[in-house]
Amino acid sequence: IAGITQAPTSQILAAGRRMTLRCTQDMRHNAMYWYRQDLGLGLRLIHYSNTAGTTGKGEVPDGYSVSRANTDDFPLTLASAVPSQTSVYFCASSVRRGNEQFFGPGTRLTVL
Amino acid sequence: AQSVTQLDSQVPVFEEAPVELRCNYSSSVSVYLFWYVQYPNQGLQLLLKYLSGSTLVKSINGFEAEFNKSQTSFHLRKPSVHISDTAEYFCAVSGPGGSNYKLTFGKGTLLTVNP
Numbered sequence: 001i002a003g004i005t006q007a008p009t010s011q012i013l014a015a016g017r018r019m020t021l022r023c024t025q026d027m028r029h030n031a032m033y034w035y036r037q038d039l040g041l042g043l044r045l046i047h048y049s050n051t052a053g054t055t056g057k058g059e060v061p062d063g064y065s066v067s068r069a070n071t072d073d074f075p076l077t078l079a080s081a082v083p084s085q086t087s088v089y090f091c092a093s094s095v096r097r098g099n100e101q102f103f104g105p106g107t108r109l110t111v112l
Numbered sequence: 113a114q115s116v117t118q119l120d121s122q123v124p125v126f127e128e129a130p131v132e133l134r135c136n137y138s139s140s141v142s143v144y145l146f147w148y149v150q151y152p153n154q155g156l157q158l159l160l161k162y163l164s165g166s167t168l169v170k171s172i173n174g175f176e177a178e179f180n181k182s183q184t185s186f187h188l189r190k191p192s193v194h195i196s197d198t199a200e201y202f203c204a205v206s207g208p209g210g211s212n213y214k215l216t217f218g219k220g221t222l223l224t225v226n227p
Contacts, residue, residue: 042219
């Protein structure tokens, strides 16, 4: 692994289903982030984690949850998916919050 | 609170022409500034950054940006663009705010380079 990996690459999901997007980094960065990218809206921060064991809410946290059990992994869970959560999701990390961020390749999620 | 405004959502240019992508920010404290590039179907990559020191920063592929504190701007320029520069470009700002260092992105500018 080099950098940040995300899985799955893409997913089609029925509304109401639970889904976890996975994110792993091997750079030993303290901070990690989840964004969603929608046409015309740019990137919006969903949740972040300053360090392992801590998480915080971003601009659009409703309907999403995260955990940070260790430094490397930062999964994003949609407890009950809705069509408005159709988006491209990017995970990112930085040495600490506020520094330059390194992005994963993204997960394209479609909720029907 | 801080915010970023990218003044153009789309910029079409011809190959070998110069280009400027405009970015203005607002913040009540000192800032760090970034430009990221996103090629089609890929994640974002850091293009260049201003943290301190010289106000003119350059990337390895010919882009440059100048931090202008009085105009609160960080415009991105390239004197001669290539087809391969076609991508979406995002300006971002972060700054100290107690424990709340936050990176705020603009909505992006789609640069299309035509032959």
